[in-house]
Each structure stands twice: as structure tokens, then as C-alpha cells.
Amino acid sequence: MIPALILVVDDEPAMRRVLEIGLRRLGHTVRLACNGQEALNLLAEDAFDLVLTDLRMPVLDGLGLLKAMADRGLQVPALVMTAQGSVDSAVEAMKLGAQDYLQRPVDMDVLELAVRRTLAGERLRADNRYLKEQVQPSTQDFVGHSPAMREVFEQIRQVGPTRASVFITGETGSGKEVAARAVHRASDRAERLCVAVNCAALPAEMIEAELFGHQKGAFTGAIKDRVGRFELADGGTLFLDEITEMPLALQPKLLRALQEGCIERLGSSQPVPVDVRIIAACNRDPREAVRQGLLREDLYYRLNVFHLRMPALRERREDILPLAQHLALRQHHQVVFAPEVQARLLAYDWPGNVRELDNVLQRALILAGPPRQGVVQVLPSHLPADLGGQLVAPPAAAPEVAAESWAGRDSLTLSDAVADLEASLIAEALRRSGDNKRRAAALLGISERALWYKLGRTRVAS
Numbered sequence: 196m197i198p199a200l201i202l203v204v205d206d207e208p209a210m211r212r213v214l215e216i217g218l219r220r221l222g223h224t225v226r227l228a229c230n231g232q233e234a235l236n237l238l239a240e241d242a243f244d245l246v247l248t249d250l251r252m253p254v255l256d257g258l259g260l261l262k263a264m265a266d267r268g269l270q271v272p273a274l275v276m277t278a279q280g281s282v283d284s285a286v287e288a289m290k291l292g293a294q295d296y297l298q299r300p301v302d303m304d305v306l307e308l309a310v311r312r313t314l315a316g317e318r319l320r321a322d323n324r325y326l327k328e329q330v331q332p333s334t335q336d337f338v339g340h341s342p343a344m345r346e347v348f349e350q351i352r353q354v355g356p357t358r359a360s361v362f363i364t365g366e367t368g369s370g371k372e373v374a375a376r377a378v379h380r381a382s383d384r385a386e387r388l389c390v391a392v393n394c395a396a397l398p399a400e401m402i403e404a405e406l407f408g409h410q411k412g413a414f415t416g417a418i419k420d421r422v423g424r425f426e427l428a429d430g431g432t433l434f435l436d437e438i439t440e441m442p443l444a445l446q447p448k449l450l451r452a453l454q455e456g457c458i459e460r461l462g463s464s465q466p467v468p469v470d471v472r473i474i475a476a477c478n479r480d481p482r483e484a485v486r487q488g489l490l491r492e493d494l495y496y497r498l499n500v501f502h503l504r505m506p507a508l509r510e511r512r513e514d515i516l517p518l519a520q521h522l523a524l525r526q527h528h529q530v531v532f533a534p535e536v537q538a539r540l541l542a543y544d545w546p547g548n549v550r551e552l553d554n555v556l557q558r559a560l561i562l563a564g565p566p567r568q569g570v571v572q573v574l575p576s577h578l579p580a581d582l583g584g585q586l587v588a589p590p591a592a593a594p595e596v597a598a599e600s601w602a603g604r605d606s607l608t609l610s611d612a613v614a615d616l617e618a619s620l621i622a623e624a625l626r627r628s629g630d631n632k633r634r635a636a637a638l639l640g641i642s643e644r645a646l647w648y649k650l651g652r653t654r655v656a657s
């Protein structure tokens with residue numbers, strides 16, 4: 196459990212003392228106030244994690260305190276203590292933002308549970324706030340039908356339930372974060388958080404505080420205590436994306452945290468135990484980064500217990516169309532791709548991988564306009580001009596090539612020439628698709644059925 200700073204507000208000194216002792220025993224730091232006004236003064240001075248308040252008090256009562264907190268935008272979770280039978284005031288308090296209410300006399304076990312639940316809820320909200328800063332992939336969707344992706348799924352199934360650190364490599368946008376979240380979901384930590392940190396997205400000087408948290412006053416601007424992502428991920432998984440971008444000076448501290456299972460917030464020398472599984476990722480060869488002195492070798496070995504390689508999208512072209520459908524559905528669109536669109540999507544090399552496919556699709560959905568009868572038609576004009584156009588269109592050199600071959604021909608009839616050109620394009624499409632008829636048909640911009648028909652009547656060797 197994370198030790199929290201709790202403000203206890205009660206006008207009865209004996210009750211304050213009992214609560215103080217009980218909460219301290221649970222490892223929390225406790226401050227005391229004897230009415231709402233005093234509480235407000237303390238709230239202005241410190242960053243509290245939780246307020247536990249009585250309702251009936253002189254000067255400013257519990258409801259008045261909750262209202263004043265809301266008016267001042269103080270988002271500290273609050274628990275209220277009510278006298279037995281006073282359900283109305285408990286309801287009133289909940290309406291004013293209290294998380295829960297406890298009946299007096301307060302049972303210490305019930306209090307412990309309520310505090311735990313409230314702090315965990317607050318952690319979850321804090322984590323969501325963090326994660327919203329990043330592109331948050333939908334957690335349940337991990338599409339892949341290709342043999343390469345089936346292999347990835349199998350590896351995740353095997354390594355997921357272990358505690359092993361996983362190192363994911365793969366080109367940008369190939370789905371390393373989606374894979375990391377899938378590993379987390381396949382583990383017995385799935386109920387806890389998977390917290391992501393992109394080491395390249397954060398300024399170097401901020402990474403340390405983000406990871407380890409800080410005490411109030413640890414540096415200029417540290418106006419309150421802050422829990423770091425290590426602590427947020429306690430019991431769960433910490434995903435360190437672009438690990439080779441982590442400042443070299445910080446890497447020994449990370450290694451120590453992994454070896455010792457505890458961290459220290461900046462500005463504090465008190466070790467905080469954390470139970471975190473680490474998944475790291477990078478889109479370059481990590482051994483090269485080690486050779487270049489960007490990634491410490493000892494850290495690399497610690498992280499790379501299990502290596503997972505995400506294949507580039509062009510290595511698994513059969514995933515392109517199902518992924519495109521899936522990404523469109525994510526935007527709540529049912530789509531139909533014109534044959535030429537399919538061909539161009541399949542022919543393109545996707546250096547930005549699934550993310551680039553997603554971008555192309557979002558653009559296409561905008562250009563395609565609203566759905567008709569629930570379906571969006573994506574046409575070639577909705578794709579960027581430079582996307583995959585090179586494959587199906589005959590290359591600029593084609594006329595000369597054709598002209599040469601025409602010279603020695605017996606027949607100059609147009610239908611024979613067109614049939615020959617068609618046959619050679621079909622042969623090329625089959626070659627490029629590894630004799631996969633469905634993919635070859637898409638490359639040619641015709642239906643698979645039409646391809647089978649043409650194969651039946653042409654001289655193409657399939």
C-alpha cells in the first residue's frame with residue numbers, strides 16, 4: 196500500500212486521537228483539524244491524499260467543508276463519518292463529492308478498507324490522467340491473422356503469466372505498446388495497472404521525477420508530493436517505451452530499482468518497496484544502442500530476459516486489410532474498400548506500420564464523407580497520391596519495353612496485345628504475392644473470382 200497523507204477532521208479530541216493512531220499504524224501520515232475551517236487552512240498548505248471528516252462540527256461543519264473544497268477546486272478525495280441513522284446527511288455529503296461514508300463509532304477494519312479503496316480509486320484516476328496524455332491504444336484489440344502475428348500471440352501467451360522482463364523490438368508503429376499491454380493482460384497482474392512511460396516523449400530532466408516521483412520541495416516547481424509511475428504501477432506492469440532514449444545518467448538508478456525492488460522519491464531517502472514487472476521497448480537494434488553507449492549493457496541484460504520482435508507490417512501483408520477494417524471500426528465506421536484501394540494498401544511498404552495505416556485510414560474516412568446505409572466507400576481518390584500507386588500502374592518504361600516486344604510479333608491485333616499485357620501483369624502480381632491469389636487479385640485491382648476466371652483462360656503460369 197502507498198503511504199498517504201491524510202487529514203482527519205473531528206471536533207472530539209479522543210476520536211481524533213483514535214483515528215490518528217489507527218491510520219498511522221497503517222503507515223499513513225496524519226494531520227489533525229478540529230473543524231472545517233482549520234481543515235481548509237491545512238488543505239491550502241499541503242497536498243493531502245485523503246480527507247476523513249466528521250459531519251457535525253462547530254465553526255464550519257463537514258458539509259460546509261466539502262462545499263468549500265469543491266468551490267476552491269480542491270480535488271482531494273473525502274470520506275465522511277456520520278452518526279448512526281443519519282443517512283440523509285451521508286447522501287448529502289456524497290452529492291457534494293464525498294467518496295464514501297462510515298458510520299460512527301468507526302470500526303478500524305472498515306476504515307482501513309474504505310481508505311484503501313479510496314486511495315486505489317484515486318491512483319486509478321491519476322493513472323488515467325497520465326495515460327490520456329499519450330496515445331492510448333484500445334486495450335482489447337490486437338489484430339493479426341498472419342503466421343508472424345500468430346507466433347507473436349503464442350509467445351505472449353507463454354511469457355505473459357511469468358514475471359520475466361520482456362524486451363520488445365520493432366519498427367515504429369508496429370504495435371509494441373499494444374503487445375506490451377497484451378503481455379500485461381496475460382499476466383496475473385491484469386487487474387492492476389499497466390503504466391506507460393515514453394522516454395523519448397519526456398524531456399530528459401523530467402524523466403526521473405516522472406518515474407520515481409518527488410517530495411514537495413525536491414526541486415523548484417515541486418509544490419506538492421507526487422507519486423511516480425513506478426509507484427503507480429505497483430503490483431502491475433511498467434512499460435518503458437523507447438528505452439534507448441533514457442538518459443544514461445538515470446540508467447543506474449533504474450537498474451538499482453529493478454534489482455532491489457524499491458525506489459526513492461526525489462528529495463527523499465526513504466525507500467518505497469515496489470512490485471513492478473517491466474516491459475521495455477525500442478524501435479532500433481538495442482545491441483547497437485549498447486555498442487554506441489546509449490544503453491548500459493547491464494541494464495539491457497536485465498531488461499532483455501525475453502525478447503519479443505514485432506514484425507513490420509510489410510512482412511505480414513495479409514494483416515493489412517483486416518487491420519484496416521479494424522481501425523475503421525475503431526472510428527465506428529463500417530468500410531468497403533474499392534479494389535484499387537485494396538491493391539494500393541497491399542502494395543505499399545508502410546514504413547510507419549500500423550500507425551501509418553491508421554493515419555491513412557482516418558484521412559480517407561474524412562475525405563469519403565458520411566456513410567451511406569451505414570457503410571463508408573473508400574475510393575482511390577481518398578488515398579494519398581504517393582501511397583502504393585507504383586505497383587499496379589505500368590511503370591514509365593512500359594511503352595519502350597512493349598515497343599521492343601511488339602517488333603518481333605506476328606499478331607498486332609489489340610486484343611492479343613492486351614491479353615499479353617494482362618498475362619504479364621497477372622504473372623508479376625502472383626510473383627509478388629507469393630502465389631497468393633487473394634493478394635494478387637488485390638494488387639491487380641480485381642476480385643479474386645475475376646482473377647481465377649482470367650487464370651482459367653490466359654497463359655499465365657500460376
Ligand SMILES: Nc1ncnc2c1ncn2[C@@H]1O[C@H](COP(=O)(O)OP(=O)(O)OP(=O)(O)O)[C@@H](O)[C@H]1O
Binds near residue numbers: 336370478
Ligand atoms: N496488431 C494490432 N492490432 C490493432 N491495432 C494495432 C496493432 N498494432 C498496432 N496497432 C495500433 O497502431 C497504433 C500504433 O501502435 P503502437 O503504439 O503499439 O506502436 P509502437 O510500436 O509502440 O509505436 P512507437 O515505436 O512509435 O512507440 C496504435 O493506434 C495501435 O492501437
